[in-house]
Amino acid sequence: MLITPGKLLATIDSPDDLRKLDRTNLPQVCTELRQYIVDNVSVYGGHFGASLGVVELSVALHYVFNTPDDQLIWDVGHQAYGHKILTGRRDNFYTNRFYKGLSGFPKRKESPYDSFGVGHSSTSISAALGMAVASQLQKEEKRHHIAVIGDGSMTAGLAFEAMNHAGTTDADLLIILNDNCMAIDPNVGALKEYLTDITTSPTYNKVKDEVWNLLGKMSSFGKSAQEIVSKIESGLKASLLKQSNLFESLHLRYFGPIDGHDIDHLVSVLNDLKDIPGPKLLHCLTVKGKGYGPAEKDQTKWHAPGLFDKVTGEIKKKIYDSPQPPKYQDVFGNTLVELAEKNEKIVGVTPAMPSGSSMNIMMKAMPERAFDVGIAEQHAVTFSAGLATQGQTVFCNIYSTFMQRAYDQVIHDVCIQELPVVFCLDRAGFAGADGPTHHGAYDIAFMRCIPNMIVASPMNEQELRNLMYTAQSDQIQKGKQAFTIRYPRGEGVMPAWRTPLENVEIGKGRKIRDGKEVAILTIGHIGNYAVTACELLEKEGLFPAHYDMRFVKPLDEAMLHEIFQRYDKVVTVEDGCIMGGFGSAILEFMSNHGYLARIKRLGIPDAVIEHGEQIELQRECGFDPEGIARTVKQMIYQEANSVVI
Template identity: 80%
Template sequence: MLITPGKLLAKIDSPEDLRKLDRSQLPQVCNELRQFIIDNVSVYGGHFGASLGVVELSVALHYVFNTPDDQLVWDVGHQAYGHKILTGRRKDFHTNRTYGGLSGFPKRKESIYDAFGVGHSSTSISSALGMAVASALDKHYQRQHIAIIGDGAMTAGMAFEGMNHAGATDSNLLIILNDNCMAIDPNVGALKEYLTDITTSKTYNKFRDEVWNMLGKMSNFGKSAQEVVSKVEGVMKTAILRQSNLFESLGLRYFGPIDGNDIGHLTEVLNDLKNIPGPKLLHCLTVKGKGYGPAEKDQTKWHAPGIFDKISGEIKKKVYDTPQPPKYQDVFGHTLVELAQANENVIGVTPAMPSGSSMNMMMEAIPDRAFDVGIAEQHAVTFSAGMATQGKAVFCNIYSTFMQRAYDQVIHDVCIQELPVIFCLDRAGLVGADGPTHHGVYDIAFMRCIPNMVVASPMNEQELRNMMYTAQLGSFQSGNNAFTIRYPRGNGVMPNWRTPFQEVKIGTGRKLKEGTDIAILTLGPVGNFASDACELLLAQGISVALYDMRFIKPLDEVMLHEVFKNFDRVITVEDGCLQGGFGSAVMEFMVDHGYSSRLKRLGIPDGIIEHGEPSDLYKECGFDTEGIVKVVNEQMSLMVSTLHQA
């Protein structure tokens, strides 16, 4: 079902069309754009509240600036639906986040209006500054560069690094701080409090601009007088504003805060700012979910609600006749609470993802031992390491894709110091509609190469519980190994998952099925695909031995010796990258111990996997049940052919 746009929106196929309208028509464009987003997301799903909050900002930016020559960088990209619709993608917007359709985030390959690909937060200021510096080098002095960054994304260290650099340049850069007090969950930390309390004095701004312009025009004072004013400006600012301004102290001219949902005032301010040289910051106050009542009232719930009834606000959920397995995230959350109630040393840490990771369960049950540190993965890891030095069993829960941002801290602050931090890597593997910026496909390779690190992946919910239980036992007994537990997004396979805890011996796998023809070694939840494949193959008369290795580091070498002594054909299956992953580790073992079996590795190939339903992506990569059956049949055919040749 295609959604019909409003009368004005239907005529906008590019920002050039938008700029032909009279300014008095912009409120209607905003209303139609907001309704178009509501209509589409209610039917097709996707991110929701963030884009509703910046409808006016999206329209104003494309109306005032000469995009795509003027360059916009959205941070984070789930607020860019309005931007996509206004830049020629309205007719295809119903394909958003679907296999082969539009990306849910700005993407350079998708449109010339997407100046920079964004999926992870806090990259906009650095990238836009880089564009501004490059434009100046090419003598494109009139080109504008705008970074639109949320207040949640502003908490990350990289945003401060970018501002620190920008403030020391004369680059033509405008930072728009989209302040709605929300990321996915409510923002936390001192910056949030600062932005909540900050006030802007019209008296100060008027006084500063008038004095600055006056002195600049007076030939007998000129630039030297402006330099004098700059030196005493801090004193003047403190007296008038009654507080120091963080952004001005970094060398950025600060404007605001203004109502970011007032399209008339926004266009006026942006037009003025175009003519002010140098780096500057506009502080816009917006409402996440603006224009849709339920989303305004419960902003966390409506960040990405799925399909819903736009009239009643009822989020539609599938109804099942039988009990369904829980999400792995919820198993983590419930299990963490159980462990924390039994062990006073257990601590929970997450960088801004309490509801997504289910850390919110511990934050509600035991709030003094559960911490949301904001969008700050590096800090989350080193903060956890600091607590580990004091004997705490710290569960540091970070999405696999975001763990990439804290890799140095894992090596330097945790593993070199032999600190037993427990890393729970949520969303490991292919995550689906969020696509390549969010796929957690590299963690096996980059974690297994670090000394003093255990790396494990549970095949089901029971295994996840037992690995978490085992990890917190080791954290205050052995005290020399970090422990990584990776698990996927979405539902598991065990409706009756809450089983008694059992300690798992580190570095041991499980033999799940006896077989004589070929062996399959799996790591993590893909073992369930292999188990189903074994049943189908047995019906074909092929006997497959199935091993759930559980640990990538240390490997179960006893089990691997058994496998390579008894099978000439071995297949490994993983939901991580093939380069340096689980299959590579098995191959290293095989070579190191002089085995000559034929090894076939299934996993994620050396390429960028786009977005879509996980089932489509597993099939594309060839390690779904059907793909495993196909490869086993190919290997069996090769085996028969080899025997005939012999």
């Protein structure tokens, strides 16, 4: 089903076409663009509220600036659907987030209008500043650089580091603060309160009116424009003696706040700001989900709602004939509360993903013991370390891909200090349609190489509960090791998942089935694929053994000795990078103990794997059930004496 664009939108194949339109046509372009996003996302899915909130800003930016020569960076990229539609991707926008289709985020390889690849928050200002300084060095003095960053992304340290640097330069940098008071979940922290103060302060609004009255007359002053800017700056500083401005204190010229949905005013302001040299910040007030009633009322729910009826606003849900397994994140959230009710030392920490990680369950049940620290992964880890030094049992829940941002803190602040922080890594393995910026491909490799770290992964919901129960036990909490538990995005395999809690022996795997000729060794949820593969092979008269190792570190060495004494053909399977991962740990064991065997490692190869459904990506990499079965057959029928890696 192809979506038909509106009359004006149908004529816009690039920003050059947009800039040919009369300014009076822009409100209609915005209306049609907003409707086109609603029409597409309701049928094909994707992120929703964020892009609706910046429709006017998207149109104004491409209308005023000479993109792609002027470089535009959308922080995170959830909000870039309008940008993509206006920049030559309208007719294939329906492929957004589908396998082999458009990426759900700006991507340099996809379009020259995507100046910088994004997906993780708070990178835009640093990247735009780097581009602006490069333009200075290359004598490209007329080139503009614009970073659009949300108030949620502003909570990350990287954004402050970039602004702190930008204020010491004279680079042509425009930071647009898209302030909608929302990230995926409601924003938290002092910055949120500060921005609210700015938008409601009589002093600021008085200055704002004076500033824009002057800017509106700027074009008539010709060469005197710089003098006017100087007066505006002086007026700001004089008026704000009693109320300091964070951005001005960083030597960024602050303008705003202004209505981010007034397209005509946006165009005027952006045109004026083009003539103001140096680093500056425009504060725009927007509404996430703007123009679609249900999304405006419940912004968290409509961040990425899935398919829905655009007329009624009813989100379409699958109807099942039998009970379905829960999502791993919900098992985590409910089990954490269950454990915390019995252990008063337990606290939960997450960096701005309480609903995505289901930490919101504990935040509702025990608000004083669950902490959303904002988009600040480094702080989340060191904050957890501080809690642990005082005897708290800390469950720090971070998506696997975002844990990459706090790696130094895991080493320096947790493991070197021998603190028993429990890291629960959600979205481990392929993240699906969010693509390579969100895949949790590397955590096995980067966690298992750190001293004082246990690394485990459950094959099902019962195992997740038991690992969490074990991690908060006195045995671990009075020890000197951190504990990583990784689990994937999506559903488990056990509809009846509320099983009794039991301790798991650290470093102890389990045999799923005995067999002949080949042993399959798995870690985590992907072991369920091996179960299916064994069933497929059994129909062909082949009977491989299957072992769920459960722990990557420490390995179950007794079990591995048993395996390598019985089998000379071994397949390892993991939903993580092959280089340095679980299979590599098995090879290290073989080498250390002098075993010879034919080994085939299945997992994520040394390549950037794009977006698509999880099973599509697993099939591409050869560790779907059929791929595992195929590899076992190749091992059985292929005659070779050398080690296969």
